[in-house]
Amino acid sequence: MLAETKGTLVRWAILSCLITGWLLPQGAIASGEEAASGQVTFYVSAQGNDEWSGLSPSPDAKNRTGPWRTLAQLRQALNQVAEKGTVVRVKVIFEPGRLELSEPVTLRDLPKSIASLEFEAKTPGAVVWSGGRLVTNWKRAIEVANVSPLLPQEAREHVFIADLKELGVSDYGSAGGGGLELCYQNRRMTLARWPNQGFTKIVDVLGEQPIDVRGKKGDKVGKFIYEGNRPSRWVKEKDPWVHGYWFWDWSDQRHPVALIDPDRSLIAVKPPYHYYGYRKGQWWYAFNLLSELDTPGEYYLDRVTGQLYFWPPDSPTDPARLEDGQPTVSVSSGIMQLVSVRNVTLRGLRLAHCRGTALVCENCENCTVENCEFLLTGGWAVQIRGGRQCVVRQSHLHELGEGGVSATGGDRATLSPAGHIVEDNEIHDYGQIHPMYRAGVSIGGVGQHVLHNHIHHAPHQAVGFSGNNHTISWNEIDHVCLESNDAGAIYAGRDWTMRGTVISWNYFHHISGFQNRGCMGVYLDDMFCGTQITNNIFYQVTRAAFIGGGRDNLVENNIFIDCRPAVHVDARALGWASYHVPTTMTERLKAMPYKSELWRKAYPTLVNILEDEPAAPKGNIIRKNLCFGGTWENIENRARSYLVMENNVILPLEATARFFVNPETEDWRLKPDAPLQSTLPGFEAIPFEKIGPRPANRALLSWRRAISARLASYEEKKKDTGPERWESAIKKFEEADKLHPPPDGAILFVGSSSIVRWDVSRWFPHWITINRGFGGSQIHEVTHYAKRIIAPYHPQLIVFYAGDNDIGAGASPEIVCRRFADFLQVIRSEGVTAPVIFIGIKPSLARWHLIDKIRAANHLIEEYCRAHPESKVHFLDVEKPMLGPDGHPQPDLFVNDGLHLSDKGYQLWSELLKPVVEQLLGDNLPKKSG
Secondary structure, rough: OOOOOOOOOOOOOOOOEEOOOOOOOOOOOOOHHHHHOOOEEEOOOOOOOOOOOOOOOOOOOHOOOOOOOOOOHHHHHHHHHOOOOOOOOEEEEEEEEEEEEEOOOEEEEOOOOOEEEEEEEEOOOEEEEEEEOOOOEEEEEOOOOOOOOOOOHHHOOOOOOEEOOOOHOOOOOOOOOOOOEEEOEEEEEEEEOOOOOOOOOOEEOOHHHHHHEEEEEEEEOOOEEEEHHHHHHHOOOOEEEEEEEEEOOOOOEEEEEEEEEEOOOOEEEEEOOOOOOOOOOOOEEEEHHHHHHHOOOEEEOOOOOOOEEEOOOOOOHHHHHHHHHEEEEEOOOOOOEEEEOOOOEEEOOOHHHHEOOOEEEOOOOOOOEEEOOOEEOOOOOEEEEEOOOOEEEOOEEEEEEEOOOEEOOEEEEEOOOOOOOOEEEEOOOOOOOOOOOOOOEEEEEEEOOOEOOOOEEOOOEEEEEEOOOEEEEEEEEEOOOOOOOOOOEEEEEEOOOOOOEEEEEEEEEEEOOHHHOOOEEEEEEEOOOEEEEEEOOOEEEOOEEEEOOOOOEEEEEEEOOOOOEEEEEOHHHHHHHHHHHHHHHHHHHHOOOOHHHHHHHHHHHHOOOHHOOOOOOOEEEEEOEEOOOOOOEEEOHHHHHEEHHHEEEOOOOHHHHEEEEEEEHHHHHHHOOOOOHOOOOOOOOOHHOOOOOOOOOOOHHHEEEHHHHOOHHHHHHHHHHHHHHHHHHHHHHHHHHHHOOOOOOOEEEEOOHHHHHOOOOHHHEEEOOEEOOOOOOOHHHHOOOHHOOOHHHHHOOEEEEEEEHHHOOOOOHHHHHHHHHHHHHHHHHOOOOOOEEEEEEOOOOOHHHHHHHHHHHHHHHHHHHHHHHHHHHHEEEHHHHHEEEOOOOOHHHHHOOOOOOHHHHHHHHHHHHHHHHHHHHHOOEEEOOO
């Protein structure tokens, strides 16, 4: 189990495994009975032993049976299973725990008799495969001798220092990316930088090698003038770096600094210089600067001494509290590599803390990732290279250094599809180290499918594609391209031959580029051809459907709402981009068998392209679209004569009220009486409620929209001002107590807003009760005020509900459990001996995407309650009664926000709680007289 008590952390390590050879085992399996049954199940647990068989979840040291502790024996065990000659399915089940790797687990060339191999968490979300090392040897900077003078004086009382060499960590990699990083509270911390957020601008360049690109002037040499005198503080830094968008808003690079000259306000970077050069007004920031460690959440690693400096975001006062946040440094390059294997499944696991890509599937077939979480990687979450029919589904991918899922495969020459699928995933906050061209989903080759995902909050693309015959459908895409301009939420470019992709039934919204300077919804860049953009909804997207000089593209049956403009077509190959036609475009054309019979049938207009004005944007069709408000079109005059543009209807923005259920809340379902066919006959209705990850219960839709709206202020959500934010609420309790002192020995309800909104005097009219719930509090905040809102009442029993907001704010299940254990310790130290009922964290509509973490936290707390009967703490499970027959939360148990309980919800909770309280207190139940 993962439950943590004070001063201890139950964690265990998987040895890095290279499962490539199949040596004869030495007694790994006692008999062939399991293999003969067609399935063999192995178990791995923190309480296991690699000397045991692995065939039983329960230890029996006498008979040497029980779970393994690591995967070290898997190679031999699989080999012995295969030796039996029977085709078997193998499953490896993991008990809750944290598994640390120093290198990726590599699995290649499984024996043919292994029909399938599954790695599965017994409790989804409660097993972490970590490529990191937990840091435990912290000291406060003010207690450490010989602290570097570069550390700002005002930061020293907040900063902690750890010696990584003491922990055996000595390979730190580069500060520029792909090296060691620090993670805390399941978030990537910030390598100390200036400015703390955003960018500063280049004042000027020197012009040593002047360049002029269509009127934009710059310098090929990496030297630039900065504003102010801040960089003068960095002269003595050991390894300063800068990161910038040096010439274009869509091309960045990280540079080590060669020279800082305060007298000339000059910074020179080390070669290789940026490909496009440097120009005045472009944006940059500096990082890896100990002298700039001046704000919570920043860290710095001295790669010479191995000293790690860290200012934690929650400002703990001692190392024990710091360790609550599980500070982890990334060590392994990845988590797992699958090479030339088939039918391997990962289910219910969390993969985190690696320097590169977490999971690589190379030339694999029918491999599946299901219901997993990928976070805190230095590279991609998943890369699928070649192979066939690999799937990533129903998973949560976030806090990624590069992109979400990259999937390539198939044969372009024969148009043979790979058939990889990326579906029903939540993908966000990626591109945190390398932001450009690291999409939420990137596909290439032939025949990949990107379906029903929600992709949002990222610096650049949601989906990038190349190749042929892909399907990108039913996705919700929003708040992307946040750090770039001249970029597309869905992007492809510069090829006549990459045809046949269908982009349909998607919902794009709130996409406007860096500083709202504009980007594209679907961006067919530089003469890209043969793509269908159909049946989509675009809301507040600049340049929603963009055809950049290409041919044979179709924009049909879309709804554009407040887009500026809805459609764009230009003829760039007849102008400034004409040089690409006889060079790049023709070279890529001739690299493909475009005149073969197969290609003639697939793409008939491609065959004679070189004889048919190849630079002209021919064959584009824009028809049967609805546009509400905004700007309808921006068509270059040279392109207009080639364009078929027909049967489109443009309406004022106010007309949305006649067509859609609720434009104010962005509910774009069509009203039953919407005048659709009378306005545009033949327009096919777009089932808005089917877009995005597929919930089994369609009533979840409005709550998912509410989640998306709240994520629009994502950066604000990340700010944690600490328990002191509730001081005014606590003082109100104290003032009320002075006016009307509450009785001793009552039943005390305490916790977050679900307690606040619980009218306990109504639901328990005969009990003596006190309600001291406050705001959207988290467990540690209730603990902070326990001395003031629990101890003074001398309660007979405490009903506790919190943890919901902890999970919502990013706390891990382990941290939630630790916080509750701390709460118990604090109230007991204050002399409160009353039993405590912990109401399990509820399965809500608004936080259904976090259900695996919620279940893991509940499991840990329930186990903690069982393991500590002396604490008089009891776990009340509310999940099962709150779920409907479809396994999802019952919508009528919630109010409109999908988070808080309705009257019916509180009725259910009250009915569940009452018998437990009566059983615990019996004759001591405090009742009102009369």
